[in-house]
Amino acid sequence: MEPSNKRRKLSPDAVKSSRSSDQEDDSTDFKLAVLASLHPDRSQDVLLDYLLAYDGSVDGVSAALATSLKDQQWKKRSAAYGVQSSLPFATSGSVTTPKSLTQKGRTLHLYSPEDIEAHTPCSVVHNFLPADVADALLQELLQELPSFRRDKFQMFERAVESPHTVRLYVDSWDEVNEHNTQYMYNGGYLNNIGRTPPELLKVSDLVRTTVNEEITRRTNDFRPDGKRLKFQSPEEWKPNASFVNCYSGGHENVGWHSDHLTYLGPRAVIGSLSLGVKREFRVRKIVPQVDATSADEQGQIAIHLPHNSLLVMHAEMQEEWKHSIAPAKSIDPHPVAGNRRFNITYRCYKDYLHPKLTPRCRCNMAAVLRCVQKRAATRGRYMWMCHAGFSVGKTSCGWFSWADLDEDGKPPWADGYKGNANLPVSARE
Numbered sequence: 001m002e003p004s005n006k007r008r009k010l011s012p013d014a015v016k017s018s019r020s021s022d023q024e025d026d027s028t029d030f031k032l033a034v035l036a037s038l039h040p041d042r043s044q045d046v047l048l049d050y051l052l053a054y055d056g057s058v059d060g061v062s063a064a065l066a067t068s069l070k071d072q073q074w075k076k077r078s079a080a081y082g083v084q085s086s087l088p089f090a091t092s093g094s095v096t097t098p099k100s101l102t103q104k105g106r107t108l109h110l111y112s113p114e115d116i117e118a119h120t121p122c123s124v125v126h127n128f129l130p131a132d133v134a135d136a137l138l139q140e141l142l143q144e145l146p147s148f149r150r151d152k153f154q155m156f157e158r159a160v161e162s163p164h165t166v167r168l169y170v171d172s173w174d175e176v177n178e179h180n181t182q183y184m185y186n187g188g189y190l191n192n193i194g195r196t197p198p199e200l201l202k203v204s205d206l207v208r209t210t211v212n213e214e215i216t217r218r219t220n221d222f223r224p225d226g227k228r229l230k231f232q233s234p235e236e237w238k239p240n241a242s243f244v245n246c247y248s249g250g251h252e253n254v255g256w257h258s259d260h261l262t263y264l265g266p267r268a269v270i271g272s273l274s275l276g277v278k279r280e281f282r283v284r285k286i287v288p289q290v291d292a293t294s295a296d297e298q299g300q301i302a303i304h305l306p307h308n309s310l311l312v313m314h315a316e317m318q319e320e321w322k323h324s325i326a327p328a329k330s331i332d333p334h335p336v337a338g339n340r341r342f343n344i345t346y347r348c349y350k351d352y353l354h355p356k357l358t359p360r361c362r363c364n365m366a367a368v369l370r371c372v373q374k375r376a377a378t379r380g381r382y383m384w385m386c387h388a389g390f391s392v393g394k395t396s397c398g399w400f401s402w403a404d405l406d407e408d409g410k411p412p413w414a415d416g417y418k419g420n421a422n423l424p425v426s427a428r429e
């Protein structure tokens with residue numbers, strides 16, 4: 001089945017980072033992403049507010065922000081250190097009962113692991129590492145920092161840079177070579193991939209144990225039937241790649257996105273360790289376009305992540321929610337990291353999703369794996385698509401194919417494949 005690919009729209013996450021992207025078109029998010037790249041010191045809430053006020057006109061918002069005296073003053077104040085204060089719309093204080101629900105245009109602030117796991121598909125472990133191990137890892141990352149890069153993107157006629165720096169690490173030199181030449185992110189290869197340094201590798205083992213325990217706990221305690229999600233891998237979660245993000249100062253951020261499934265597979269789990277300055281990790285449920293009038297339809301949840309906290313993004317997360325790191329008006333400096341926050345996302349790349357094995361489109365590039373979110377008729381189904389449709393400056397060949405995935409998320413070429421569970425027989429090719 002090959003639908004015509006009339007839309008030639010850029011991914012709203014193109015400004016965000018090369019390894020993660022939106023599942024489908026979402027014009028409000030796209031405009032927010034453009035605005036965030038043009039005005040990195042404005043919070044997403046402020047930008048959304050302006051966007052609504054200016055009837056969705058990016059140019060209107062930009063002109064207004066450029067001349068806004070109030071915002072100039074806000075910008076100056078944001079340079080000061082202090083307690084991280086609430087952004088516009090924020091409700092005050094922490095939420096202590098699971099009954100509190102998000103609301104359109106509001107941000108629900110969550111601090112405790114109990115509240116976080118009750119309201120979101122995430123669990124959090126505070127004080128995850130022994131203090132000396134956390135310090136050693138932080139020191140190692142500070143030494144690595146000169147090799148971090150901003151992802152660069154082309155957006156319309158503008159060259160845009162991601163509003164934070166990043167580096168991908170894999171565990172051996174062979175893997176570094178493979179990733180350099182075969183794994184694509186937004187249509188390009190990364191050129192600063194590193195070999196996992198010793199502390200990062202040591203901590204990876206600790207993360208592995210805890211993430212597997214958390215997956216079991218989440219499945220038993222939070223799934224109504226105590227079973228994994230359909231397409232969720234039953235195999236042990238073994239991290240073999242880590243993206244390390246660095247946010248230097250409160251203005252550095254990452255826009256709304258969900259993480260690429262292409263190499264992780266459906267219903268991926270990600271272990272995310274935060275070190276240094278405490279920041280807000282924001283999440284919001286993806287609202288089907290038919291039911292939504294704005295990207296903020298169901299409100300946002302701000303998960304406060306202090307130094308040395310491990311957040312597990314569970315299997316529900318990437319297909320059903322988006323996440324971001326909101327700009328902070330002010331931050332408390334960390335004694336070792338200063339104004340920086342490091343975040344390590346430990347990921348489990350599946351061997352059967354190596355790009356040498358996955359389908360290729362007519363451009364002869366390994367296709368990307370996507371999940372339908374917005375169209376009610378096919379929501380939740382996975383498809384392989386031409387990479388170029390989501391890469392800036394490239395034209396898609398329009399190739400598309402429903403993915404053949406079994407109930408464990410495995411494709412037919414993987415060992416132990418159990419048969420197509422992605423589509424009803426009538427919709428299979």
Ligand SMILES: O=C(O)CCC(=O)C(=O)O
Pocket residue numbers: 020243245254259272281323324325343345
């Ligand atoms: O910094 C964070 O906590 C989130 C980073 C993130 O979303 C990513 O690496 O994809």
Ligand SMILES: [Fe+2]
Pocket residue numbers: 020257258259323
């Ligand atoms: Fe992400």
